[in-house]
């Protein structure tokens with residue numbers, strides 16, 4: 001099975017992949033591969049089984065094509081799509097393993113574009129795919145930030161058309177557990193908090209976003225993880241497995 005780890009820049013993808021892979025390796029019968037698909041990262045806290053940087057890097061592309069960092073990541077996304085067969089032919093992508101895929105920070109430059117969708121579509125042809133969408137727990141201090149990040153996860157679910165598990169990362173930094181619980185169990189109860197912060201038509205927009213969250217939450221439990229404190233992994237494991245079971249035989 002393939003687990004695509006996605007989330008806004010700095011939401012904790014790489015740290016989670018490192019800590020969760022280590023935990024998963026201790027689970028009996030689990031064969032784990034780690035894939036680094038971020039050509040821009042300099043230092044990784046894990047040893048990848050496949051590393052896109054063995055093919056190209058953002059800094060190499062910047063030099064070669066005279067591009068800035070985002071233009072270079074865009075180019076890298078195209079190169080990933082062009083080399084998709086070669087990449088997915090690597091043994092790290094054996095669908096019999098749990099393949100954790102660490103994605104580039106800038107969602108909008110890879111996963112939200114055609115190239116990222118194509119990559120995920122090819123994964124789906126080979127095995128089951130679930131997306132873990134990280135919402136930075138430290139954002140829960142500002143309800144509007146938290147709600148908008150959560151909505152991004154829904155948009156990604158639509159774009160990739162995969163089961164998507166919202167996961168609150170950096171649980172050790174969550175300033176307000178009440179907001180976290182409400183968004184998971186009863187998003188509409190955040191209405192007054194969110195609507196009061198914006199004016200005019202944006203208040204209606206905010207209320208509609210909460211309704212979207214409530215309607216498409218897919219009755220998942222809240223999953224809070226902390227890569228730093230190494231907690232929440234049992235819950236993450238069981239939710240990912242539930243997602244696969246509810247989607248039929250995807251492993």
Ligand SMILES: Nc1nc2c(ncn2[C@@H]2O[C@H](COP(=O)(O)OP(=O)(O)OP(=O)(O)O)[C@@H](O)[C@H]2O)c(=O)[nH]1
Pocket residue numbers: 007008009010011012013014015016038103104105106169170171172173225226227228229
């Ligand atoms: N307190 C705390 N900090 C964390 C945790 N996970 C990640 N961080 C910090 O958050 C920052 C970003 O973490 P990364 O794992 O690099 O996040 P990322 O999503 O891979 O970042 P990009 O790939 O650059 O988008 C780093 O400073 C991490 O140390 C956590 O569980 N707790």
Ligand SMILES: [Mg+2]
Pocket residue numbers: 013014015038041102103104105
């Ligand atoms: Mg990263």
